[in-house]
Amino acid sequence: MQDLIELAISATAGGCIYALLALAYLVVLRPTGIINFAVGDWATVAAFAGYLGLSRYELPWAAGMPLVIVLAALLGWVTERIAVRPLVERGAPVLAPILALLGMLVVFRESVSLIFGPDPLPVPQPLGYGRIEWGLIAGSYQSFFIMGVTALLFCGTWYFFERTLAGRSFEAVALDRKAAALMGINLRRVTACAFAAGGAIAGLAALLLTPNTSAHYLMGIPLAIQGFTALVIGGVGRIEGALAGGLILSFAEQLTVRYAPIPAGLAQGVPLVLLIGFLLVRPQGLLLARGSSR
Amino acid sequence: MLEVRNLCGGYGGGNVLHGIDLTLAAGQTLALLGPNGAGKSTLMAALTGTLDKRSGSMRFDGREMGEAASHDIVAHGLALVPEGRHMFAPFSVEDNLRLGAIRLHHPTNARLQAQFDGVYRLFPRLAERRNQATGTLSGGEQQMVAIGRALMSAPRLLLLDEPFLGLAPKVVEEIHDALERLRGAGLTMLLVEQKLDIALRFAAQACVMVKGRIMLNESSRALAERADLDQLYFQLARAVDMS
Numbered sequence: 001m002q003d004l005i006e007l008a009i010s011a012t013a014g015g016c017i018y019a020l021l022a023l024a025y026l027v028v029l030r031p032t033g034i035i036n037f038a039v040g041d042w043a044t045v046a047a048f049a050g051y052l053g054l055s056r057y058e059l060p061w062a063a064g065m066p067l068v069i070v071l072a073a074l075l076g077w078v079t080e081r082i083a084v085r086p087l088v089e090r091g092a093p094v095l096a097p098i099l100a101l102l103g104m105l106v107v108f109r110e111s112v113s114l115i116f117g118p119d120p121l122p123v124p125q126p127l128g129y130g131r132i133e134w135g136l137i138a139g140s141y142q143s144f145f146i147m148g149v150t151a152l153l154f155c156g157t158w159y160f161f162e163r164t165l166a167g168r169s170f171e172a173v174a175l176d177r178k179a180a181a182l183m184g185i186n187l188r189r190v191t192a193c194a195f196a197a198g199g200a201i202a203g204l205a206a207l208l209l210t211p212n213t214s215a216h217y218l219m220g221i222p223l224a225i226q227g228f229t230a231l232v233i234g235g236v237g238r239i240e241g242a243l244a245g246g247l248i249l250s251f252a253e254q255l256t257v258r259y260a261p262i263p264a265g266l267a268q269g270v271p272l273v274l275l276i277g278f279l280l281v282r283p284q285g286l287l288l289a290r291g292s293s294r
Numbered sequence: 295m296l297e298v299r300n301l302c303g304g305y306g307g308g309n310v311l312h313g314i315d316l317t318l319a320a321g322q323t324l325a326l327l328g329p330n331g332a333g334k335s336t337l338m339a340a341l342t343g344t345l346d347k348r349s350g351s352m353r354f355d356g357r358e359m360g361e362a363a364s365h366d367i368v369a370h371g372l373a374l375v376p377e378g379r380h381m382f383a384p385f386s387v388e389d390n391l392r393l394g395a396i397r398l399h400h401p402t403n404a405r406l407q408a409q410f411d412g413v414y415r416l417f418p419r420l421a422e423r424r425n426q427a428t429g430t431l432s433g434g435e436q437q438m439v440a441i442g443r444a445l446m447s448a449p450r451l452l453l454l455d456e457p458f459l460g461l462a463p464k465v466v467e468e469i470h471d472a473l474e475r476l477r478g479a480g481l482t483m484l485l486v487e488q489k490l491d492i493a494l495r496f497a498a499q500a501c502v503m504v505k506g507r508i509m510l511n512e513s514s515r516a517l518a519e520r521a522d523l524d525q526l527y528f529q530l531a532r533a534v535d536m537s
Contacts, residue, residue: 091306091346165392172382172393179380181344184368184397184447 002136009139011254012247016150019246020205021227022234023157026242028198029231030174031190033094038079038101039202040224041108046072046203047215048112051121061126068207069200076199079104080192088191105220113217120214123207146208150243153204157239170194229275235285244286249274295320295482296341296354296372296451303340303348310336312506313350318451318484323477325497325514326486329527333506334486335377338455342374343367355450369397373449377456377486379440383429387420390428390439394446413442416472434465441472452476455486470496490526494518504530 024039049071053064083100127141161167173180173190181187205223206215213219226249234245249271257267278285296318304310310333318324328334339345341352343364352360359367373394382390388410395401395409414421417438423431428439437457444452454473458466473496477483487493494500494514502510502517509530510517522529 165396168385168389169393169396172385175382175384176380178344179376179382180393181364182342182368182374182376182380183393183443184365185393186363186365188363 002138005136006138007254007258008251009137009143011251013139013143013146014254015230015247015250016146017205017209017223017246018226018230018249019243020150020153020201020208021223022230022242022246023154023239024198024201024205025227025231026236026239027157027201028194029236031170031194032084034084034097034101035228036098036101036195036198037224037228038083038105038108039198039227040220040222041105041112042072042075042079042199042202043206043209043223044112044215044217044220045075045108046199047123047206047210047219048116048121048217049203050123050207050210051116051215054124055122061124065126065207069203072203072206073196073200075203077192077196079199080195084191084195085188105224109217109220116215116217118217120216122214123210125211142208142211149204149208153201154239154243161239225275226271229271229278232275232278232283232285235287237285238287241285241287248286295322296352296484298341298353299351301337301340301348301350301352301360303345303350304336305346310506311340311348314340314503314506314508316501316508318482320450320482321480322499323483323485323497325493325500326484326503327490327493327500328488328503329531330488332503334503335455336506337503338374338376338453338486341367341453342372365397368447368449369399371448371450372453373444373447373451374453375437375440375444375455375457377459379433379436381428381431381436381439384427386425387428387431387439388424390443391420391446394443395448397447409446409448413445416445416475417442432465434461434468437461437465437469438472441469445476449481451482451484453484453486456488457485458487458489458492466492490518490523502526502530505534507534509533 021039021043025036028034028036046068049068050064053059053067054061059067079101083104084097087096087100125142127145130141131138132141132144161171169180169185170190172183173185173187177187230245230249231242232245233248234241234243252274253267253270256262256270257264296316298314298316301314302309302311314337326334326337336345340348343362348360350360351358354370354372357370359370382393391410391413395406398405419435420438420442423435428436431439441454441457457469461469470492473483485493485497494517497514500512500514500517501508504527520526
């Protein structure tokens, strides 16, 4: 029992990371229709920014974390300027920016490897090493930190989309681009903000993850795949889907590693199996957008 | 108020609009008639800046807006009620209307409330359903939301693209009455219609558009008295082909 609860807590923390990456996909995908596989490498760049700020220059977390997130938002914004806007303005089909973003992914990854080299670099624990033990409930500080921050972010994002005019106008663009333009919503600005928000969320995910795993230049691709799988599981209609998808994926992974009689290496295939399974059986995901009847 | 000169444009490859000239004076109501596929909706998209490409001149209230983005055009007081209503279906009536006012510059609560009140006076049914998702409303009620949403931006020129399409006769009357009241309040309007009778009844002046060109521009009365009214679209289309 103790064992299962501990596993559940670490799986929840891991699922939070996947959920954040799924959310980083989602905030870009909803208003623009663009699937942005560069989220993983936004996270890589942010992870190394975290290494620089928090390890090399020893900034306190309270200062380093906002700084890295702002830089990641800026990265998202610049990415949109370089790889998306010029194509959209020439009337390119939506596949064009998706491919351009795949190219940007390689640019980010190789830039990081050129600057920082191939070795993993450490990012410190925000709350130090240590464990919380309340009766049966036990886990590392970092696990609880990840869950707390993720819960706050999802609440904030939900509030933004449901309760603010800016959030409603983002949703309006997602629902009907033409009508949104006719309302006078500035589509270009919404796209730019969506990419900046996606960058910030991916950056936050990296900062939460790397104290456990270190920053490494190849960390982007698995994150991109896991986030995308969580997105497909949860469905692209609403933000709760990203959270549910991330948690389901993480539990499936960890339960397989712990209890399934297969070599640990094969467990890495779990997200891909889930991804293929969902695409075959329920491509719309678990949670549907409101107003959708499928 | 609106002066369009040699406006061309279309989607992707070819042009749909071939040199449109159009003038609309303040307070005027103009009907834009024409058969299916004449380019009426494309012209509406060009006027609101939502068309892929366009060229030519469009002056609105003395300001050149031929290259302006859609949000600037709305901000300057030109709003379109699009064909097919284009509801934000999961949103409530009130949220739909609120989004219509997004280009009002830093509206005070009182100003915003005045806009809401204006729409609810025009369509009292919407006030009863203000918290209902627009996707669950009837077609007529959705059309009222679409018109109300455009009015929320306090436009000086309102474009209406086939607002009566697919509605029951009773609802058509209701919306027609609302438009009459807007006309009475001095709003300049351009009504796109396929059906001659309802358009000629509403607008003082009428243009006929065929194959991306304005082929006729005269008073509704003169147009209604033409003996060849039934054949009008057909004859104008033939005139385009011959030229």
